[in-house]
């Protein structure tokens with residue numbers, strides 16, 4: 001088992017990631033600055049892709065079959081502020097579900113690395 005596979009297992013596997021993603025989108029959709037970006041989007045498909053994506057980021061044995069990050073966010077004019085809010089809500093959702101601070105850091109570091117694919121495309 002690699003270190004990152006144990007991160008997925010350590011945080012509680014599929015059930016934990018589903019709970020995190022559910023809390024995450026509750027926060028995102030409750031934010032009036034973010035909600036309009038998701039107008040007309042199939043939220044069920046979004047949720048299931050996000051579960052796959054976060055599982056893969058945590059090194060889980062799950063394959064992500066959504067669009068790559070640049071394609072998924074193309075033409076949306078996502079601002080740095082919007083990106084920071086989304087990253088904050090992911091952090092809060094991880095905290096709320098009992099993920100340890102250093103494991104949150106590992107996950108958020110990887111997400112932060114995606115900023116240039118997501119912002120301003």
Ligand code: HEM
Pocket residue numbers: 034037038041042045046049050053065066067068072073078082083084086087111114118
């Ligand atoms: C912070 C890091 C972010 C990550 C890891 C992330 C991840 C994802 C993933 C995995 C998808 C699914 C792609 C697919 O279904 O093919 C997605 C879609 C989407 N994301 Fe993000 N995202 C991030 C930030 C943002 C931000 C800041 C916004 C806007 C404020 C945003 C808005 C959207 C929208 C509207 C979709 C739906 C695209 C569609 O189905 O056409 N995302 N994102």
